[in-house]
Amino acid sequence: xxxGEEDPQALSIQEGENATMNCSYKTSINNLQWYRQNxxxxxxxxxxxRSNEREKHSGRLRVTLDTSKxxxxxxxxxxxxxxxxxxxxxTDQTGANNLFFxxxxxxxxxx
Amino acid sequence: EADIYQTPRYLVIGTGKKITLECSQxxxxxxxxxxxxxxxxxxHLIHYSYGxxxxxxxxxxxxxxxxxxxxxxxxxxxxxxxxxxxxxxLCASSAxxxxEQFFxxxxxxxxx
Numbered sequence: 595x596x597x598g599e600e601d602p603q604a605l606s607i608q609e610g611e612n613a614t615m616n617c618s619y620k621t622s623i624n625n626l627q628w629y630r631q632n633x634x635x636x637x638x639x640x641x642x643x644r645s646n647e648r649e650k651h652s653g654r655l656r657v658t659l660d661t662s663k664x665x666x667x668x669x670x671x672x673x674x675x676x677x678x679x680x681x682x683x684x685t686d687q688t689g690a691n692n693l694f695f696x697x698x699x700x701x702x703x704x705x
Numbered sequence: 706e707a708d709i710y711q712t713p714r715y716l717v718i719g720t721g722k723k724i725t726l727e728c729s730q731x732x733x734x735x736x737x738x739x740x741x742x743x744x745x746x747x748x749h750l751i752h753y754s755y756g757x758x759x760x761x762x763x764x765x766x767x768x769x770x771x772x773x774x775x776x777x778x779x780x781x782x783x784x785x786x787x788x789x790x791x792x793x794x795l796c797a798s799s800a801x802x803x804x805e806q807f808f809x810x811x812x813x814x815x816x817x
Contacts, residue, residue, distance in 0.1 A: 624803050636711075636795055636808030637748075682748070686803030691755075692738060692763065693806060695748040 598683050598696035606702040613670040615699040617683030618663075624686040626659055626666050627693065631680045640668075640681075675705045708732050711796050711809035718786055719817050726781045726812045728796030736802060737779040740795040741765060742811075748795065754779055786816045 598619040607613050617626070625644045629637040643650045643659045643666070650657045656669040670677055680700045684693040709730040718724060730737070735756040740748040740763075750763030754773040768790070769783050779798075783790055793813050797806040 627805065629808075634793070634811070634813065636709075636810045637797075637806075638808070639805045642805060680745075684806075691761075691802050692750050692753055693803070695740075697747045698745075700745070 598685055598694065600681075600683060600696040600699045602699060603697070604700045604702070606704065607673055609673060609675055609703055609705050611673055613673050613677070613701055613703070615668050615681055615701070617666045617668070617696050619666075619683075619685045619687075619694075619696075620664065621685075622688040623661070624688060626657075627684045627686070628655075628657060628666075628668050629682045629684060629695075631682065631698075633679070637682065670701075673701075673703045675703050677701060678703045709796065709798055709807050709809040711794075711812050713812060714810060715813050715815075717815045717817065720785075720787055722786050722816075724783050724786055724814070726794055726796075726814070728779045728781070728809055729777050730779075730798045730807070730809075731777060732798060732800075732807065733776065734798035734800050734807075735776065736799045736804075737773065738797045738799075738806065739763070739769075739771060739779070739781050740797065741767065742793045742795055744793070752781065786814075788816050790814060791816050 627642045628640040680698045683696040712727045737754045739752040749765035751767040752771040796809040799806045
């Protein structure tokens with residue numbers, strides 16, 4: 595499969611704590627993206643990191659990319675109940691014409 | 706909020722019926738996509754389009770067909786629905802390959 599894998603599959607934390615989820619992939623990429631999906635809805639783009647970048651920030655989100663290990667992590671700081679959702683990584687693989695989505699991490703933030 | 710729309714949001718139909726899931730976007734994007742997603746699972750690409758009059762099958766084999774007669778419209782059709790088609794169908798678009806994709810709210814299809 596060309597799709598990535600994420601871990602953990604599920605994560606439950608208290609409001610205010612930080613949440614970290616990881617994504618591993620198998621091939622060369624142009625960029626890696628993170629998306630959020632609220633239950634039963636479409637996906638919303640969060641952040642894009644290019645293959646020549648190592649870290650990127652957007653508000654409470656911090657994304658790192660290690661192309662040598664073919665892995666990325668998404669850190670959500672000071673989590674809120676509204677952050678409860680599934681989070682997917684997606685890779686723009688070299689030579690491909692579409693994104694390949696990971697298996698997702700289901701995050702629950704307990705108020 | 707992305708300017709990409711899907712109708713219907715929910716559909717329950719009997720086996721053997723022909724259905725069309727509608728998807729339209731107002732962003733002028735050339736690239737459009739259909740994904741299939743079972744609850745709690747990853748997305749699987751079933752169709753995509755480069756632009757008007759160009760469509761391709763995705764990674765997951767699907768009995769559905771698509772058409773792209775207008776830039777903004779990318780409908781998906783099932784000629785004869787079966788219970789195995791029960792799933793959520795997500796439509797998306799992007800300006801370029803590999804760019805951020807904008808997703809519609811999805812259509813949840815149940816075939817009895």
